Amino acid sequence: MILVTGGLGFIGRHTVRALLDLGESCVLVQRRTAEVPEDLAGERVVVEQADIIDPSALPSVGERHEITGVVHLAGSVPWPPGAHEPVDGARKAIASLLNVVEAARQWGVSRVGVASTVGVYAGVAEEGPLQEDVPLSMSSGHVIPAFKKIGELLTDHLAGVTGLDLVNYRIAAIWGPHGHAASPFFAAPALVRAAALGTEPDLAPLYAPAHAEDAIDMCYAKDCGRAIAALQLAEVLNHRTYNVSSGRATSNAEVLAAIRNVVPDTRVDLPAGGSGRRLWLDTTRLAQDTGFRPAYDTERAVADYVSWLRAA
Template structure:
């Protein structure tokens, strides 16, 4: 039985589905009251394919009871461990609670002698590393062409030295978490694995991402509306893009990291390993939705960071991972999901 924290969330739901496909059973732990399961976690006659539990990760005894009740043999920790969103009345307490949730997950796993805990990290930890602009989040670019600029950096590998600084709370606490998992792995003997996840998109994701334009573009194509890109931190242009990974592929990569017989590294990039340009996304959508007429301004936004992608060699070699969704298949799948009446 694999315990997935944040298991009813965006990435957690897809990870649970992938674990089921690998023959594992899952218990999904969420702080909020479990709601309706997504359709791909429900079997014939409405039978849930997973078990669900409500628990606060600040309560280590609740986690221990869940571990005993379900005979947990592995953990995928996808819930926050970050004081987010900001604005807490007690920022010191919020930071303490965020790190405490990671400690409690590891403490409960150690008590059961769980062999492996996979901990979610982020592509954002690479910001400011060699090959990226200081203080920026990597992930813009495309292939050569009138609306696509060539990649200008080598893929970023897990051994790349990272700066101690971070311009955002999420990568800051993910860096702290990675350092802690290294220490705790040595101290407890657990196999603690960091998964640096790139930009994820697909069913159950945010309709409006602040980081990439693809969800807004797909929703607009499915609804027959103009895309609202106001939520983006930076304007989107056709010549920009990101190392995108489709949600179902991301879930499968995390499931393989949990179930692989042996992992040789502490940290793995979970990404596509290539830049998907906005121009490619527009072409795929306009081909599958005739008349959509989606477009973005050509070229790149002035001052945009360099094009970067993550090296996924480790992931491929140690787990056998290979993406199952190219861009055209992913776009078709996401459009079908939205047209079936799913709001996100």
């Protein structure tokens, strides 16, 4: 049974679905009481209430279930801003990761996967592809990549001293069902939602204005879940860190073209221009060690997302 922290979150839901499709059973750990969601009802899924900041919470879950692997997707980050007193927030973020690793060590699990982010690459290159062994900056302009870098250093250290197979997932820009209506990092979720529902796109949360030529490595949520499941279940992994992404840069212009093919009467658009930078993640390691290939190109992803939004 695979324990998934954050299993009812955005990426967690898709990871659990992919694990189930591969024949696994899952226990999902949630801080608040939660029921098994309708789309997973009747499956091999159990939801346990446990706060992973509490060092006794996860061992008690292990007393009720035979845990064979862990996928740690719950945020080991003091987020959102202002939600925690700074020092206490940092302490809790690091403690949650340490508690997961300690529980996994006690259980003798085969592998622990830990969510990191594409944001750790900020400032290291102007163009892609970005490979996992590129030297990273020791500073961060945002709390999420800052704590993900800390997490990667901790997992590397702990893997060496505990013998656990600890694996970092550097996850790209993810979009699709169960995701936020708008992202501060890229425009695609808001554009697709507006086209599906016939509304104006809410681009206010973006950190910078969006243009048609802006490009980012976007990975559809279902592909992201499949990639994480493949890494969790691979017989042998040859690296400590893997990029989880589509392996290509997708521009807003490509997204808009796909939207117009799927929703011909849409008026969703963006102004021309943009930086022209094309950053994407190299997925050679992921493909070589798991055989993973994305199943969703841009148009298929847009069509699936529009269908889900209209049915939700």
